[in-house]
Amino acid sequence: MERDSGKVDVRIGDIWVDMTEKGTDFRGRAKPHIGYLHQEYSLYPHRNVLSNLTESIGLKLEPELARTKTIAALKAVGFDENTAHEILEKTSYELSVGERQRVTMAQVLIREPRIVIFDEPTGTMDQITKNEVANSILTARKETGTTFVIVSHDMEFVRNVCDHAAHMKLGKITAMGDVGSVLEEIMIEEKADREKTLEDRNNDLERFLKRAQQCADLNVLNDVDFYVSKAKETAVKLNKDISIELERLKPAYRKGISEMLKEAERYASEGQIYEMHVYIENAINYAAKAGIDISGELPKFMHTYEEGLKEALQEAEKHEAEGLLGMSYQYIHRAGNYAEKLGKNIEDILKSLPWYEKWTLTDIHMKLR
Known part of the structure; x- marks a missing residue:
């Protein structure tokens, strides 16, 4: 993900790294310390939790160390010791929605990043799952000291999870500070926008x-x-x-x-x-x-529709005999429109015609392909 303009500086230890510069001394130096969880992120469905947090993401660890680190990562997102052990061998299908979301967080945290970026973490979650995710983030912050940068339109979630907030509109930051102050400014701005829209x-x-x-x-x-x-x-x-x-x-x-x-x-x-x-x-x-x-105006056209239905079927039969299925279908379609105005079922009419014995509308579609 590239920035549109400006600079992005990240501190690694005592050094500030310019993320706009490529190379091992710049962006490459900071990337291993940054975790990213995007909105559509999901677990590998046919692998268990232990594998999802180790082998599946390229972590080659000794079995005992893999289990230890996985348990620690799961505890960091709010699982207790017993539950963490219980779900190690479970696949994502065997987990609840909230559990799956917390395991995906653990998958990012197991690499021990200094910064984790969440893109719309609540998405279409129900309120119970949102609460679970909020508690998991708060627990992870406390347990690991990781900084979480959360991109969200969910104001309630931001209020419950964040210490500081920034409001971005049309690519520019319009407010920055403590969460309460920023959200109040957003509400005032949105009210003005609504009034203007009205x-x-x-x-x-x-x-x-x-x-x-x-x-x-x-x-x-x-x-x-x-x-x-x-x-x-x-x-x-x-x-x-x-x-x-x-x-x-x-x-x-x-x-x-x-x-x-x-x-x-x-x-x-x-x-x-x-x-x-x-x-x-x-x-x-x-x-x-x-x-x-205008229903009273239509009866005078019914006789003409009868004539039109008869003529359209004659044309359809003629083109069918000549092998011109496309033209024949067009006239059948036209006959169907006329039949509808007369309150007749075109399928019943067609079934009574000798040349149409084995030729259904489905057959026509197949032959036209």
């Missing part, structure tokens, strides 16, 4: 509704619907009722839907059934969004 969202809502009305005056339903959708999303976040404002926009929806249905009628009279279907679908979608009932 003001911004209210402004956005007003702007979306204004633009929707302007588009309604110009009879551009597509844009009206776009801004109405944006206004609805923002209103939900603000927990605001905008039903009165939306009611004012209904005439624009009604006019647009009426024009779509007229176009659908024109295409129906010209025998262009697919184009008719597209306009009807758009009218239905807009009506649903605006809460407008």
Whole structure:
């Protein structure tokens, strides 16, 4: 992990090491003294605790020394002597969530680092596990004298575990000091941010509704619907009722839907059934969004849908006979749309056709691959 800018100095004994400089006299000299436990860290699942804390991480020790150091590391994270001995031969599957987390901490501590960096140690833990981890860190600090640097968004955890805190925002430290003071500053800052966000969202809502009305005056339903959708999303976040404002926009929806249905009628009279279907679908979608009932307008199209279903199946059969499965499937899909409008099941219709005896939609997908 490289820094973006600035310097990172680490003291090893009486010497300050510049971590921005590579090489054995600089970064290489400090690395063995630094442990890192990232958020997604896990144990080797098919190895026992003893192996996870020694062989698996490259520690080659005599058996007795391996057990002694492992027990010491486990005790450092809060296991008592008996429990530490009991879990040595257990795999991670046999441990509780809290126990697994403490063993991963022990895996870092067994190398005896001077500094341990934890990246979001609580993650998605439940409260009981969080408490176990917090106690383990406090115990490890006391037992080993190790410095823990914890990166976390969990303010409660920081309050319970840390002595000092720093708040970083957009790559810059905005507050540093004792935990209580820093957390209080964060709360004040977050409150100001929330108030600003609230003001911004209210402004956005007003702007979306204004633009929707302007588009309604110009009879551009597509844009009206776009801004109405944006206004609805923002209103939900603000927990605001905008039903009165939306009611004012209904005439624009009604006019647009009426024009779509007229176009659908024109295409129906010209025998262009697919184009008719597209306009009807758009009218239905807009009506649903605006809460407008157009069910009484649809029966006059049913005869045309019957004709469309018949024609689509004929085209599907013709292309199937020619071996053009892709084209045949397109017409079957179209027939399915028409059948749905007629309240019919396309699968039942297809099963009754001689040319479709062994050809299911799954078969079509397989043949198209």
